[in-house]
Amino acid sequence: MALDTNLGDAVGSLHETSGRWIVDAAAEPVRHRVGFISLGVMGAAMAARLTGAWPLLVWNRTAAATEPLAAAGAGVAGSPAEVFARCPVVILMLADERALDDVVRFDGSVDYRGTTVVQMGTVAPAYSSALGERLRAAGGRYVEAPVSGSRQPALEGALIAMVAGDDADVERVTPVLRPMCAQIFRCGAPPDALTMKLAVNTFLITLVSGLAEAFHFAERHRLDPALLERILAAGPMASTVSTSKAAKLAQEDWSVHAAIPDVLKNSRLIVDAARRSATASPLMEVCTQLFAEAERLGHDRDDMAAVVSAIRDRTARGEVRP
Known part of the structure; x- marks a missing residue:
């Protein structure tokens, strides 16, 4: 789904009440989702903060890790490609560059046009820069958003995010980051956040x-x-x-x-x-x-x-x- 405006505007059926985002009954949750790929120690805790905050679609290599989130209302995708196809914003919390290469493919099997990819894992800055360039060349958008904090702050929504990317892209994803992060600091252009x-x-x-x-x-x-x-x-x-x-x-x-x-x-x-x-x-x-x-x-x-x-x-x- 192409998205050229702020995510909050595009999914007008979402609105904020008492600091939480809720979904109207008349919404189309299947179309308007935030994607989250990889549910490790940190990823599972972070994704849990998004359930009930945004319509969430998750994928993990080991399917059992998706079960608690599915029970909390998240959708479960059959593949990373499905997440990219259905979600205007996709969060990546993968362990390393090899895992990213397995998920973010440039072989024509995934259409990144209009998708904002938010890379929250800790990888080499040079790798992140190259990934952002490839995504933009493929019609996507890219934001670095590594976080400071461990599992407990993640569960509490108390992570500290460092973000880098084009201003419009950062503005687009900031409401998505808020349920996970106590503070969000802008660091310029990639790879300055990493x-x-x-x-x-x-x-x-x-x-x-x-x-x-x-x-x-x-x-x-x-x-x-x-x-x-x-x-x-x-x-x-x-x-x-x-x-x-x-x-x-x-x-x-x-x-x-x-x-x-x-x-x-x-x-x-x-x-x-x-x-x-x-x-x-x-x-x-x-x-x-x-x-x-x-x-x-x-x-x-x-x-x-x-x-x-x-x-x-x-x-x-x-x-x-x-």
């Missing part, structure tokens, strides 16, 4: 790695981890991230909010971008090694706080100096 996301993740990853090292230091000196947690929460360095990850470290709770493999992927993207621009990244070099070691130690399904295992392993092996 590059900004890498800068944000540099702080996040070094912060959590430093926090893990602090708990390991306390552990080695036989200090009470629960007391350290309380002191950090009361101090000037406390943040949403530090308090949530400190609780995990104190309780040895590795249930996933941000998984080790995802953080490792992002770490490598940051280091690669730094090297390409001849930028020093000494802390991220070390963090990338630690997350790779944590994954090798069997924490491939655990939260990023489990990076402490790599620090413990270095101590056990006598690697106590750089």
Whole structure:
């Protein structure tokens, strides 16, 4: 379906009431949908925020992941091509470039004309730029919208979005992003939003790695981890991230909010971008090694706080100096 106006105008049967978007009974929900492709840890939580906010059509490689959303009223597509065919705005929350290549095809099997594609996953900035160029050449529109936050903020609609794209395209998709995001920051043209996301993740990853090292230091000196947690929460360095990850470290709770493999992927993207621009990244070099070691130690399904295992392993092996 071609769409040359703001999505909210095109689907006039949608309107906002008390901060929520609702669908009129006389609407044509089959025609006017937001598409969401890939329902991983983050994607499922984000898509859940859109059910009841917009008429939603979802697709996931593993069909079982669509069942909770279908029960909440979302439609389920049989293929990514169906999502692109039926939805004027399509959100992509795929894991990496390979997954994007599998879904966003340029072999003539998908018509992107009039479709605004919103790429919310974290991929290499250069890849994102190239993808946007190919989509525009195929008649589509492209917006980068990576987010800062993990599964819990996604469930709460408290993500922070960084967006890049033509002004009209950003305006078109902003109402769709609002149920998922507490704040939306414009970053210019692609790939500036993804590059900004890498800068944000540099702080996040070094912060959590430093926090893990602090708990390991306390552990080695036989200090009470629960007391350290309380002191950090009361101090000037406390943040949403530090308090949530400190609780995990104190309780040895590795249930996933941000998984080790995802953080490792992002770490490598940051280091690669730094090297390409001849930028020093000494802390991220070390963090990338630690997350790779944590994954090798069997924490491939655990939260990023489990990076402490790599620090413990270095101590056990006598690697106590750089």
